[in-house]
Amino acid sequence: MRVPLAVAVLGLVSAGSAFAQTPDLRGRWTLNAELSGDIAEKIKAAAGSASMSGGPSWASATETWFPWAGGFSEPQRVEMREFILNTLPVLQNVEIEQNTEEVKTIHGDSGVRTFYLTRKSSGSSAVDGQTVTRSARWQGSELVLESKGKESRLTEVLVLVPTRKQLTYSVRFEHKLFKSPLELNLAYDQVAK
Numbered sequence: 001m002r003v004p005l006a007v008a009v010l011g012l013v014s015a016g017s018a019f020a021q022t023p024d025l026r027g028r029w030t031l032n033a034e035l036s037g038d039i040a041e042k043i044k045a046a047a048g049s050a051s052m053s054g055g056p057s058w059a060s061a062t063e064t065w066f067p068w069a070g071g072f073s074e075p076q077r078v079e080m081r082e083f084i085l086n087t088l089p090v091l092q093n094v095e096i097e098q099n100t101e102e103v104k105t106i107h108g109d110s111g112v113r114t115f116y117l118t119r120k121s122s123g124s125s126a127v128d129g130q131t132v133t134r135s136a137r138w139q140g141s142e143l144v145l146e147s148k149g150k151e152s153r154l155t156e157v158l159v160l161v162p163t164r165k166q167l168t169y170s171v172r173f174e175h176k177l178f179k180s181p182l183e184l185n186l187a188y189d190q191v192a193k
Contacts (some may be wrong), residue, residue, distance in 0.1 A: 029188035036186045046182035047081035071150040077177040167192040
């Protein structure tokens with residue numbers, strides 16, 4: 001009878017100490033541009049050209065009189081490219097709220113997202129407005145946030161660097177319209193409280 005009780009107590013102590021070791025990401029953070037690199041160029045490389053190209057596979061110059069400027073997905077790709085480039089100011093600052101059950105990231109006035117550590121939830125993608133499933137989990141000292149949609153996947157990995165009062169914020173955005181995934185390795189400095 002004492003052995004199962006001892007195992008249960010050890011399990012609770014382990015769970016409590018694991019939570020105690022969870023990094024505290026709470027606070028306001030501002031982008032360190034020097035350490036983050038040229039974000040706009042990375043977006044342009046992943047999203048492709050600003051102009052449309054190609055055409056539908058069924059149409060050639062002799063098969064249609066309609067002046068076709070690109071494939072069916074090209075206008076959406078170019079719009080998405082411009083939308084993401086226009087959101088660069090939102091990346092300048094992030095505020096994080098955190099407790100045992102959820103993590104909230106705040107990018108500007110309208111960029112509030114809640115991720116639950118205990119269950120999946122849903123929300124809307126700021127990029128294309130589609131419904132996404134959100135999840136969050138601790139992977140050692142890394143906080144992994146995922147947003148999955150029908151045509152997209154956004155993975156964010158946040159790691160606290162307490163010795164430098166910094167936060168590394170890795171972003172990988174995959175979308176069927178992009179020629180390659182958008183990968184950003186951002187660094188944020190903690191704003192003094």
